[in-house]
Amino acid sequence: MGKRILLNAEEINIILNRLACQLIEKHDDFKDTAIIGIQPRGVYLSDRLEKLITADYGLKKADFGKLDITFFRDDFMRGNKVLKANKTDINFIVEDKNVVLVDDVLYTGRSIRSALTAIQSFGRPRSIELLTLIDRRFSRHLPIQPDYKGRQVDAINDERVIVSWKENDGEDAVYIIQDNNG
Amino acid sequence: MGELGTNHLLGIKNISKDDIQLIFETADHFKEVINRPIKKVPSLRDVTIANLFFENSTRTRLSFELAEKRLSADVVNFSAASSSVKKGETLIDTVNNILAMKVDMVVMRHPNPGAGVFLSKHVNASIVNAGDGAHEHPTQALLDAYSIREKLGDVKGKNIVIVGDILHSRVALSNIFCLQKLGAKVKVCGPNTLMPKHIRSLGVEVEFDLKKALEWCDVANMLRVQNERMSTRYFPSTREYVAQYGLDKEKLNQLSKEIVIMHPGPINRGVEISSDVADSNHSIILHQVENGVAIRMAVLYLLASKMKHYKN
Incomplete structure (x- = not known):
């Protein structure tokens, strides 16, 4: 199994600051903005952005939430993997809000497709944008592209991109792992 | 963990x-779903479910x-009262005919014990016993x-008494199994004539004095007196049943602690439970109903x- 590092902690920090600034540039004081992390792994990224935007940049008007997409996925009853749900935490109405969906890796686009449906259960947003730390281009199954992206990667299909977060995995890093399948 | 150990829920x-x-x-997540502005998820949109109610x-x-x-499942409903069962069709024939119409799951209520297993x-098809x-x-x-878990934090270590018509109650039997598996202590309370003969073999204690039972318990589950299943008289009069086993404010007020009151419905108000108790804040009867939807989802x-419909 080959493992190489794509981003280290310092590079991730720079990227997070840039992404936060890009959001501020577009969303001004965040009065009508809701930033929503997709469960499970997008939530670490949205939590970091929340800290940057509210604490470091002092902009406190945005709503932050977590969205679980398990019951909206399109692979139910199609595989061996059991889909285990996570907590959804959206205690505001998204009606007429500018929603920013946040996930760590954009790969096939199917999770985002599910999230686009799931978010409708909380109202009709004025707009929806997508922010991802890693954009694996050339591997999309659906016509979905990020509006804000940390780093674009041309990983091939038997490679996996793993994003580690200090809170959960002990370090901030992004790895590309090559599975040894003969 | 992650997958059920059974393909049917029969008991x-x-x-x-x-x-x-x-x-x-899983029900925790569905409870959150049914409190959203839009309460629907698409998970079962290619599943057809038949609800067969023979009772x-x-x-x-x-x-x-x-x-x-x-x-988002497709649903067909069937009730025995308005069906060909009245013309003498057997259970297997009825169900096979319904399955021939490509139904994936069957939710069934039936007056005969073991109908689901059969x-x-x-x-x-996947069978759910209702x-x-x-x-x-x-x-x-x-549910x-x-x-109970929602109200008291955990079921483990809690004392739960099931009161009333234990003999005719499927709720009592399933409750005993479920609560014991989760580590609760269970007593049953009611007139001797409404106690199944071998109830103690399930590891439950029998208490004939309602006051003692209430003093012991954290939760009292009051069962309905099932008059429709009674072919003979099991107690002298409704008035006497109410005096001994009906729960009212007066009996609750005599307790040295607060207990949680449950009832699976439908309530015979003024028989097993008085209206003021059923509608009081000790009662979680309507929470039971709300949780019922989440549990069934x-x-x-x-x-x-x-079921893995699409697996090759």
Whole structure:
């Protein structure tokens, strides 16, 4: 199994600051903005952005939430993997809000497709944008592209991109792992 | 963990504690879903479910139907009163005819104990028992235990008394299995004539004095007196039953502590429970009903996830 590092902690920090600034540039004081992390792994990224935007940049008007997409996925009853749900935490109405969906890796686009449906259960947003730390281009199954992206990667299909977060995995890093399948 | 150990929900007796916990955890998520502005998820949109009710029901049937619709399943309803069962069709024939119309799951209530088990051996669909005679009513037991867990934090170590018509009650039997699996202590209380003969073999204590039982318990589950199943008189008069086993404010006020009151419905107001108790804040009767939908969504979702329609 080959493992190489794509981003280290310092590079991730720079990227997070840039992404936060890009959001501020577009969303001004965040009065009508809701930033929503997709469960499970997008939530670490949205939590970091929340800290940057509210604490470091002092902009406190945005709503932050977590969205679980398990019951909206399109692979139910199609595989061996059991889909285990996570907590959804959206205690505001998204009606007429500018929603920013946040996930760590954009790969096939199917999770985002599910999230686009799931978010409708909380109202009709004025707009929806997508922010991802890693954009694996050339591997999309659906016509979905990020509006804000940390780093674009041309990983091939038997490679996996793993994003580690200090809170959960002990370090901030992004790895590309090559599975040894003969 | 992550998948149910069974393809059917026929009773609590044969499912594991892990299965119960998995259903509870999944129900937590569905409870959040049914409190959203839009209460529907698309998970079961290519699943067809038949609700076969060979016996009357309001709550259970509505609750299952709502659960199915909130999961986006296609639903067909059937009740024995208006069907060919009256013309003498057998159970297997009825169900096979319905399955020939490409139904994936069957939710069934039937007056005969074991009807669900029988069906699961003869037809190719996932079966959910919605009550079979005086045998089991698994989703009711799950939602009761889930409601206790929600109210008191945990079921383990709690004292629960089931009061009333134990003899005719499938709710009592499923509740005993479920609560014991989750580590609660269970007593039953009621007139001797309404106690099944071998109830003690399940490891429950029998208490004939309601006051003692209430003083002992954290939760009292008051069962309905099932007049429709009684062919002879089991107690001298309703008035005497109410005096001894009916729960009212006066009996509650005499206790040295607060207890939680449950009832699986439908209530005979003024018989097993008085109106002021049923509507008081000790009672979690309406929470039970709300949780019923979440629990049934969890059961149907978890059973459907084992069907794997599209696997080669």
